[in-house]
Each structure stands twice: as structure tokens, then as C-alpha cells.
Amino acid sequence: MxxxxxxxxxxxxxxxxxxxxxxxxxxxxxxxxxxxxxxxxxRLLEGSGIPARYRNCSFKNFDINAPSPADKDQLLQAKSISEHYVEGFLKPEGGFTESGLLYIGSPGVGKTHLAVAVLKSLIERYRVRGLFVDFTALIHQIQSTFDPGSPESKRDVLDPVVKAEVLVLDELGAQKPTPWVNEILYLIMNSRYTQRLPTLFTTNYRLDSGPAADHENLDRAPSSSSFQLLSSRISPNLLSRLYEMARPVAIEAEDFRREVQMQKHRF
Ligand SMILES: [Zn+2]
Structure with a gap:
């Protein structure tokens, strides 16, 4: 070489x-x-913080196989919305789009896969400074800055997240919604909103209790996190800001075999 x-x-x-x-x-x-x-x-890909297990995720290797045709349609649609998002990222008048995407679905359906595929495509195509952040890991990282011996400050940790040209915020709502967690999330979302920087979110929580939630109610325990609403995890002002910042993309194709296959694929 x-x-x-x-x-x-x-x-x-x-x-x-x-x-x-x-x-x-x-x-x-x-x-x-x-x-x-x-x-x-x-170099931009190297610095994007995409975790090793997702590094190979692309549109090409996104698995759209699902047992029911309806689920397969939804996976295809989610993929298509994601590809169109990349296509339309640059605005005709210059600059890039300020709106993002919000991937909603149970664990293992491929939300993070698609978000990473979008992020990588944007970096490769438009050379944007993109960043992938797992929300739980971020919260822990900020907490660790409170240690008096910490070499980093809260600002050191948050600055790249707030300023990235494109951000993937993985697992929105995964943290217990304490006032402090909500405050951090508000800081990130509000700064990005006012700077018109696009964010791609993923979440295991539903936006509303529509037919999909009722359907799931039949075969799954209500204790499952996917049954809960996002409104139970983030404050109402954050939720309305989220609607302004991102287009919802539902991926409800739930199949445990699918998740098992993905796990096998990865390790
Ligand atoms: Zn040259």
C-alpha cells in the first residue's frame, strides 16, 4: 500500500x-x-466516533427481510427516506438542510444502522464534519467531568456535540429523565436548533399510542421499553422542539429472529 x-x-x-x-x-x-x-x-470518518460494531453499516447491507410484507414495506420505506435525505442534503441556494430525522422503533430493527449509513454517506459525499454520540455514554462522560481530577470540563465534552455539522444522537430517552439529564439534552438540542445544524436521532420510545402500540400490546409485555412513549422520557418542551428538528421515521418491524441474525452478523 x-x-x-x-x-x-x-x-x-x-x-x-x-x-x-x-x-x-x-x-x-x-x-x-x-x-x-x-x-x-x-479522516472525517475516523474522527466521527462511529462505534466499531456499526462501522460497516451502509445502505447496501441494510437488511430489509421481514416475515410480513407490511414490515418489509416499512423497512424499505425507512431506507428510501434515508437515501433521499442524503440526496437532498445540499440546498439549491447553498448550505445544507437544517432538518434531521428521528428513527423510532424497537431495539434491533436497524435504526442505528440507517442513521450511521446516512452519516457515513454525508461525510463521504459532502465532506461534512459528522459525529456519532450514544446518549447514555455522553451522559456518563459529562458526569465524569465532575470529578475534581478530570482532565476534561463539561464544555470540552459538549462542544463537539453542539458544533458538529451533522450529529447522530443514538438512543434518545434511554437515560432516566432527571432534571439534569433534560437540561443537558435541552442544551444540545436548543444550540443545534438555533445554529440550524441537522441532527439524526434514534429512539426505542414511541411518539404516540397508535395502532402499532395496540398491536404490540397483544403479544408483548407492557414492561418492554418499546411500549413506552417518548413523552414519558423527555419533557414537553423538548418533545415539541424535536418535532421541529426532525422528521419521524417509524421502523416497527419487530422480529426477534431479525435481531439475533444481526447479532450473529456483527460478532
Ligand atoms: Zn493535488
Whole structure:
């Protein structure tokens, strides 16, 4: 495998300097050479925080097999919405979309898979600074900054989350909704909302008790987290902000075999 230096030397445009001079009436204007953008995507992916178990998730390997045709349709639709989101990410007038997606469904249906596939596609296609954050891990990381010996401050932890050009916030509602947890979540969501930065959320909690919830009521214990409503996990002002920030994408295809297969696939 050639080293980065070898690759740069091969660039006929800039001769490895990373800059090209565009001729104008004066001394010329420097611009970044295309070859630097080629190297940028792997670095952005490396810094995106996507956990190892999800690193290979793509649209291509998203499993749309489900026993019922209705479930299969829903998986296909969720995939299609995600692909269209990537297609339409750049606004015609410049800049990128400020709205995000909210993947809703039981554990193991592929919500995180799709969110990661979107994030990776956005990084590869548009070179955005993307970040993946598991909400529970984030809360623990912030708590650890309260230790007097902690090298990091709360701000050190939150800054990249608030400022990422695209954020995946995985497992919204997974933390016990204490006032402190709600406050952190509000800080993240409100900052991103006012800065018009898009966020992709995943959650195991339902938005409302529609027919799907009734259906599940028949064959599953009400103690299951997927039975609960998101409104029982986040405050009403956060919920309404969430509706403003993200388009809901329901993935209700629940099949335990599917989850088992995914686990086998991963390990
Ligand atoms: Zn070059």
C-alpha cells in the first residue's frame, strides 16, 4: 500500500503541495487541490466516533427481510427516506438542510444502522464534519467531568456535540429523565436548533399510542421499553422542539429472529 507521501507525489495537479494556483490578472489565487479532499473523507470518518460494531453499516447491507410484507414495506420505506435525505442534503441556494430525522422503533430493527449509513454517506459525499454520540455514554462522560481530577470540563465534552455539522444522537430517552439529564439534552438540542445544524436521532420510545402500540400490546409485555412513549422520557418542551428538528421515521418491524441474525452478523 502506498504511503500518503507517495500518493501526493503522484498528484499531477499540485505535485503534492496540496495547493494549486489559479491564474488571474495578478499573482494568481491559491486554492485547495482536489487531492486533499480525497484524503479528507477517511479522516472525517475516523474522527466521527462511529462505534466499531456499526462501522460497516451502509445502505447496501441494510437488511430489509421481514416475515410480513407490511414490515418489509416499512423497512424499505425507512431506507428510501434515508437515501433521499442524503440526496437532498445540499440546498439549491447553498448550505445544507437544517432538518434531521428521528428513527423510532424497537431495539434491533436497524435504526442505528440507517442513521450511521446516512452519516457515513454525508461525510463521504459532502465532506461534512459528522459525529456519532450514544446518549447514555455522553451522559456518563459529562458526569465524569465532575470529578475534581478530570482532565476534561463539561464544555470540552459538549462542544463537539453542539458544533458538529451533522450529529447522530443514538438512543434518545434511554437515560432516566432527571432534571439534569433534560437540561443537558435541552442544551444540545436548543444550540443545534438555533445554529440550524441537522441532527439524526434514534429512539426505542414511541411518539404516540397508535395502532402499532395496540398491536404490540397483544403479544408483548407492557414492561418492554418499546411500549413506552417518548413523552414519558423527555419533557414537553423538548418533545415539541424535536418535532421541529426532525422528521419521524417509524421502523416497527419487530422480529426477534431479525435481531439475533444481526447479532450473529456483527460478532
Ligand atoms: Zn493535488
Amino acid at each position: 502506498p504511503s500518503e507521501a507517495d500518493q501526493s507525489q503522484e498528484c499531477p495537479e499540485c505535485g503534492g503541495r496540496g495547493w494549486v494556483i489559479v491564474q488571474d490578472s495578478g499573482a494568481g489565487t491559491a486554492r485547495r487541490c482536489e487531492c486533499r479532499f480525497e484524503n479528507l473523507a477517511p
